[in-house]
Amino acid sequence: MSKLNISIIGVPMDLGQNRRGVDMGPSxxxxxxxxxxxxxxxxxxxxxxxxxxxxxxxxxxxxxxxxEEVVAANTILANRVHDIIGEGNFPIVLGGDHSIAIGTLAGLADRYDNLGVIWYDAHADLNTAETSPSGNIHGMPLAVSIGLGHEALVNIRDFAPKIKPENVVIIGARSVDPGERDLIREKGIKVFSMHEIDKLGMSEVMTQTIQYFKDRKVDGVHLSLDLDGLDPLYTPGVGTPVAGGITYRESHLAMEMLYASEMVTSAEFVEVNPILDEKNKTADVAVGLMGSLLGESLV
Incomplete structure (x- = not known):
């Protein structure tokens, strides 16, 4: 990957869920x-x-x-991201809760013919109003982006769907609701759960992910990384921690392999909640992972 012109945009959104503090994540x-x-x-x-x-x-x-507030914020974000891509820059979006991915993907999607998405997360985020146990929109952005959900969310920037379900790879899932499991099977979404990561190892998971996108002939890959994808031992400052997650070193390996693939064209890092954190540990991990994604190496 050559040296990039990176545009960082913060989205201090805490409206997609109930726990306060994630709006301070970008800061x-x-x-x-x-x-x-x-x-x-x-x-x-x-x-x-x-x-x-x-x-x-x-x-x-x-x-x-x-x-209404989530739609309004994501509409602004979508237009900003769309403009950043138009300027030839690499967007990095800082969250905020994961509902902001609705806007990020809405801004990216019509800049590519066949966009791929890596959803690095403990959760599938494939709920709709009908299947969600909480009504929190941060559990819905992937469903919205494949065209399922409330029309105001689905139709941001006046087109839908934003991505093809077969162009999505979920990595790190370990808390998936029944309706989400049904949708994964119905839509053929590729998932590497913690079971697969434990069984295959992160190196093989990423090798298969990269090959999957090559086979799909994607012309860009967006990384949507929720810090709760990692085990809460490493990222305590998240609103919905799930034990048994990806390790710190596995995550750096994943980012390093993505850098080497030269596939990733945009990224977002979400769900950093400083109120729940320990000495800004989770934000430090987020920054370290961005470094690995964009060329930092151990030697």
């Missing part, structure tokens, strides 16, 4: 030195700041919490 990641880390690798980095996020809704729509 925590910046405090952990993301700009300096990427500049040291020789990349040109432009931090374009944060998008404005509205207040929580006053209505009690328990099936789609804060729907």
């Amino acid at each position: 925590a990641i910046r405090y952990a030195g993301v700009v300096e880390r990427l500049q040291e690798l020789g990349h040109s980095v432009d931090d374009v700041g944060d998008i404005a996020i509205g207040r929580r809704e006053t209505s009690q729509n328990t099936k789609l919490r804060n729907l």
Whole structure:
């Protein structure tokens, strides 16, 4: 991967779930030195700041919490990401909760003919209002992006679906709801759960992932990395931790292999919650993984 012109955009969104504090995630990641880390690798980095996020809704729509506000923020994000790609830059989006992936993918999708997506996450995020046990939209962005869900979410930027389900690879899943399991089978979504990672090893999982995208002939790959994909031992500052996750070193190996593949064309790092963290540990891990994704090596 050559030296890049990187545009960083923060999305201090906490409306896709109920636990407060994740709106401070972009600030925590910046405090952990993301700009300096990427500049040291020789990349040109432009931090374009944060998008404005509205207040929580006053209505009690328990099936789609804060729907209007989430749609509004993601629409702004989608347009910003779309413009960044148009300028020839590499977008890195800092969250915020994982509902922001709705906007990121909406901004990316029509810039590519056949976009691939790596969903690095403990959760599948394939719920809809009908299947979600919580009504939290941060559990729905992947479903929305393949064209399933409320029309206001699905049709951001006036087209749907944003991605093909067969162009998605989920890595690290270990907390999947029944409706999500049904959808994975129905749509043929490729999943490397923790069982596969334990059985095959991360090197083989990433080798198969990279080959899968080559076989699919994708013309870009977006990495959507939720810090709860890692075991909470390494990333305690997340809102929905799930024990038994990917290790710190496995995650760096995955990022290093993606860098070597020269496939990744955009990325987002989400669900850093400083209130729940220990001395900004989770943000530090996020920045370290960005370094590995963009060329940092051990030697």
